[in-house]
Amino acid sequence: MPTILIVDDDQLVRRFLQALLGAGHTLIEAAGGTDALAAATAQVPDLIITDVVMPGMDGWALVRALRSRPATALVPVLFLTGLDSAEHRTHGFQLGADDYVAKNCDAKEIRLRVQRILDRSQAFKRQTREVARQHRSGMMGDLSVIGPASLLMLFEMERKTGELHLKHDDQEVRLLLRDGRIIDAGGREPSDAPEEHVYQVLGWASGEFFLASTTVSGEDRIGIPTSHLLMEGARRLDEGRRG
Numbered sequence: 242m243p244t245i246l247i248v249d250d251d252q253l254v255r256r257f258l259q260a261l262l263g264a265g266h267t268l269i270e271a272a273g274g275t276d277a278l279a280a281a282t283a284q285v286p287d288l289i290i291t292d293v294v295m296p297g298m299d300g301w302a303l304v305r306a307l308r309s310r311p312a313t314a315l316v317p318v319l320f321l322t323g324l325d326s327a328e329h330r331t332h333g334f335q336l337g338a339d340d341y342v343a344k345n346c347d348a349k350e351i352r353l354r355v356q357r358i359l360d361r362s363q364a365f366k367r368q369t370r371e372v373a374r375q376h377r378s379g380m381m382g383d384l385s386v387i388g389p390a391s392l393l394m395l396f397e398m399e400r401k402t403g404e405l406h407l408k409h410d411d412q413e414v415r416l417l418l419r420d421g422r423i424i425d426a427g428g429r430e431p432s433d434a435p436e437e438h439v440y441q442v443l444g445w446a447s448g449e450f451f452l453a454s455t456t457v458s459g460e461d462r463i464g465i466p467t468s469h470l471l472m473e474g475a476r477r478l479d480e481g482r483r484g
Contacts, residue, residue, distance in 0.1 A: 242267050243359050244284065248277040248291035248303065249321075254344070258290065258321075261348055262355060274298025278306050281313050288358055293322040293329070304336045305475050309468040314394030315387075317358045321351070334446075335478050337390055384409065384448040390471050392450060393439075397421035397467045403455050409448035414438045417457050423470065424461040436463050436470060443474035444481075 244267040247258050255270050262268060269286065271277035275298045281289060289307070293300035300320060307313040317339040322329075325343040333341045339358050342351060365386060387395070389407065393416075396405070400421040407414050416439065417425040426438035463470075 243287040244269065245355070246271065246277060246281055246286040246289045248272075248274065248289065248295070248300070250292065250295045254292070254321075257348075261352060274300065274303035274306075277303055281307060281316065282310070285312055286316060287362065288355065289316055289318045290321050290355070291318065293320060293324050293333075301332070301336060304333075304338060305472060308337045308390050308394065308475070309471050311394050311398035314398070315391050317362050319354065319358060321346075332479070335444075336475060337388060380454075381449065381451040384445055384450060389442045389445055389450075390474070393423070393467055393471065396452070401452060401454075402457050404453045404457070405450060406453070407442050407445070407448060407450045409442070409445040412441070412445075414442050416442075417459070418452075419457045419461075421467070422461070423463055423465075423467060424457065425459065425463060436465055439463070439470050440474045440477055443471070444478060 242265065245262060246269045247255050248271045249255050249258075250272050252272075255272075259268055259270075269280055269284070271280050273295050274291075277289070277291065278298070280286075291300045291303055298306070300322065304318055307316060307318065318337065319340045319342060320333045320338050321342050321344060323344050325345075330341045339361075340354050342354055382392075384392070384407070396418055398421065402419050402421075405416040405418055407416070412429070414426060414428045416423050423439060426435040428438045428441065432438060
């Protein structure tokens with residue numbers, strides 16, 4: 242039975258979601274981002290439904306924290322919020338949300354969107370296992386299915402070593418991974434700061450990747466943990482959105 246973590250400081254909203262989704266799901270509640278992060282770390286859920294505006298750690302900060310941790314980096318997130326402008330929606334998806342729904346949405350649609358995310362998550366897990374079996378020399382996939390941030394956290398969690406090639410339109414970046422850590426990066430445009438290529442790919446919403454399993458030697462030219470790279474990448478995306 243899928244486990245869903247509901248995060249909202251409004252008890253009425255939590256009760257509504259309990260009534261709507263209680264059948265067929267195990268539901269966990271949190272009244273804010275800090276409690277939600279602790280709950281998700283203690284028991285990784287299959288889906289997190291969160292508001293944005295909450296006291297303390299808000300929904301934006303919660304998703305950043307989730308995506309920066311290996312254990313929760315791939316957990317699907319649905320924003321259910323009163324912030325329904327195009328700008329807010331774009332920001333939510335840039336942070337790594339899987340869906341964004343207004344609180345005045347029809348209850349049936351909320352239930353359908355939740356089920357769609359859960360179905361897609363299960364399909365991705367099956368696809369990942371199948372790809373890993375089919376490509377013993379490496380792993381390939383679609384960046385519209387798993388975003389660059391989630392992909393890098395997955396490889397860190399599994400301590401992958403190899404050359405990760407990422408393509409988006411006419412852009413291409415190569416990352417060197419050793420035991421899951423990014424030690425070097427390069428692209429068609431040279432840069433004295435290899436981490437800039439990492440920040441470049443974090444803004445891609447589509448494309449393809451291939452991880453070639455090979456021995457990686459040489460010094461760590463980046464020297465920054467993956468979680469810090471992802472947080473800095475998210476900060477830059479925020480600044481770019483604000484202009």
